[in-house]
Amino acid sequence: MKTIGVGIIGSGKIALANHLPGLALCPEARVVALCDANPKTLEEASRTTGVSRTYSDYHQLLRDENVNAVIIATPNYLHAPIAISACEAGKHVLCEKPIAMNLAEARQMLAAAEKAGVRHMTAFTYRFGPAIRYMAHQVHDGAIGKPYHFRANRFQDWDLRDLGWRQIKKLAATGELGDMLSHRIDYAHLMVGQIKRLVAHLKKFVEMRGQSRSELDDWVSMICDFENDATGVLESTKLATGRGEGPQSMDSCEVNGDAGTLVYYSDKPFEVLVGKKGGKTLETVKLPREFLTWPGSPRDPFASDPVIGFRYDQDVEFIRAIVENRPCRPSFAEGVQAQAVMDAALLSESEHRWVELSEM
Numbered sequence: 153m154k155t156i157g158v159g160i161i162g163s164g165k166i167a168l169a170n171h172l173p174g175l176a177l178c179p180e181a182r183v184v185a186l187c188d189a190n191p192k193t194l195e196e197a198s199r200t201t202g203v204s205r206t207y208s209d210y211h212q213l214l215r216d217e218n219v220n221a222v223i224i225a226t227p228n229y230l231h232a233p234i235a236i237s238a239c240e241a242g243k244h245v246l247c248e249k250p251i252a253m254n255l256a257e258a259r260q261m262l263a264a265a266e267k268a269g270v271r272h273m274t275a276f277t278y279r280f281g282p283a284i285r286y287m288a289h290q291v292h293d294g295a296i297g298k299p300y301h302f303r304a305n306r307f308q309d310w311d312l313r314d315l316g317w318r319q320i321k322k323l324a325a326t327g328e329l330g331d332m333l334s335h336r337i338d339y340a341h342l343m344v345g346q347i348k349r350l351v352a353h354l355k356k357f358v359e360m361r362g363q364s365r366s367e368l369d370d371w372v373s374m375i376c377d378f379e380n381d382a383t384g385v386l387e388s389t390k391l392a393t394g395r396g397e398g399p400q401s402m403d404s405c406e407v408n409g410d411a412g413t414l415v416y417y418s419d420k421p422f423e424v425l426v427g428k429k430g431g432k433t434l435e436t437v438k439l440p441r442e443f444l445t446w447p448g449s450p451r452d453p454f455a456s457d458p459v460i461g462f463r464y465d466q467d468v469e470f471i472r473a474i475v476e477n478r479p480c481r482p483s484f485a486e487g488v489q490a491q492a493v494m495d496a497a498l499l500s501e502s503e504h505r506w507v508e509l510s511e512m
């Protein structure tokens with residue numbers, strides 16, 4: 153079988169932490185080129201990976217005939233221009249989240265991918281989380297009956313530290329909304345269905361991060377109605393003092409239905425808490441083996457830290473979709489749906505009102 157040559161554009165933190173180990177699980181894929189605008193980062197990535205073909209300009213990488221697919225892991229403002237150029241060059245595209253700076257850009261990306269007939273994927277990594285996938289399966293299977301409520305909490309302590317491009321509006325568009333809540337919006341859609349209307353509030357508390365001004369939200373919250381009439385409450389903050397950060401800090405999700413409840417905590421990705429009608433306490437349920445890895449993934453779920461390892465399966469899904477010539481999930485379409493909710497949240501904040509998704 154022909155090897156799929158992968159080019160990585162943006163060879164910073166997440167490219168090395170998630171995508172390289174993910175691609176290493178795919179015998180059909182080989183990283184053939186790296187691109188980064190920062191020469192030091194590029195050199196380090198080349199040394200770490202052993203990939204010697206490097207580019208400082210993504211246009212050059214997109215002209216490389218050895219590259220069949222690209223992973224875009226740059227700051228957010230570059231996602232749309234790079235993805236659209238990549239589609240036009242006939243490359244399959246896995247793009248980091250949030251998919252774009254705004255809904256118009258996200259829609260252009262989806263249209264470009266569909267026109268080019270390439271595989272397209274948004275890196276909504278948590279869909280690959282065993283407990284998230286199990287909860288979605290249980291909700292769809294009717295295990296908790298008709299959903300009443302969806303709830304997601306992402307509480308970290310990032311204190312006052314410098315966030316680089318993440319605190320600059322023209323590079324990131326939003327702060328906590330795009331960085332953390334976008335994942336939760338996506339898996340709310342996965343579990344409960346499309347959000348129909350919402351009211352949101354975003355707030356910046358920290359004026360200076362490091363030596364530079366912070367321009368973006370540290371905290372975001374929204375209340376929403378879903379198409380199926382369930383309600384949602386989502387909250388995410390960088391300023392939950394003392395809660396720590398990363399996968400071990402507070403990251404939970406709960407769905408209540410008329411027949412039961414499902415609860416997930418990210419530090420225990422292989423189990424969920426289950427409540428039954430008439431029950432007094434929640435019971436811990438270990439996930440069935442088939443939920444510990446993504447279908448088709450050769451990954452041993454016990455070989456790496458379980459709070460990290462599932463992230464590698466998104467690259468497996470991307471490569472399997474190319475090999476099998478079928479759509480990826482989550483695709484740019486899911487990226488567009490989440491972006492519509494994000495844009496609606498910004499509109500709600502600026503006009504202090506409920507926003508219907510049909511307005512977007």
Ligand SMILES: NC(=O)c1ccc[n+]([C@@H]2O[C@H](COP(=O)([O-])OP(=O)(O)OC[C@H]3O[C@@H](n4cnc5c(N)ncnc54)[C@H](O)[C@@H]3O)[C@@H](O)[C@H]2O)c1
Nearest residue numbers: 162164165166188189190193225226227228248249275277
């Ligand atoms: N899916 C997830 O769970 C997850 C987690 C973390 C980050 N992300 C997303 O991944 C993206 C990157 O985040 P990160 O934490 O790796 O950031 P990072 O700053 O560590 O890496 C981004 C890299 O892009 C490079 N870059 C900037 N301009 C470029 C250009 N014109 N051409 C090529 N490279 C360029 C930078 O030099 C940097 O090395 C963001 O969109 C972020 O939201 C997703």
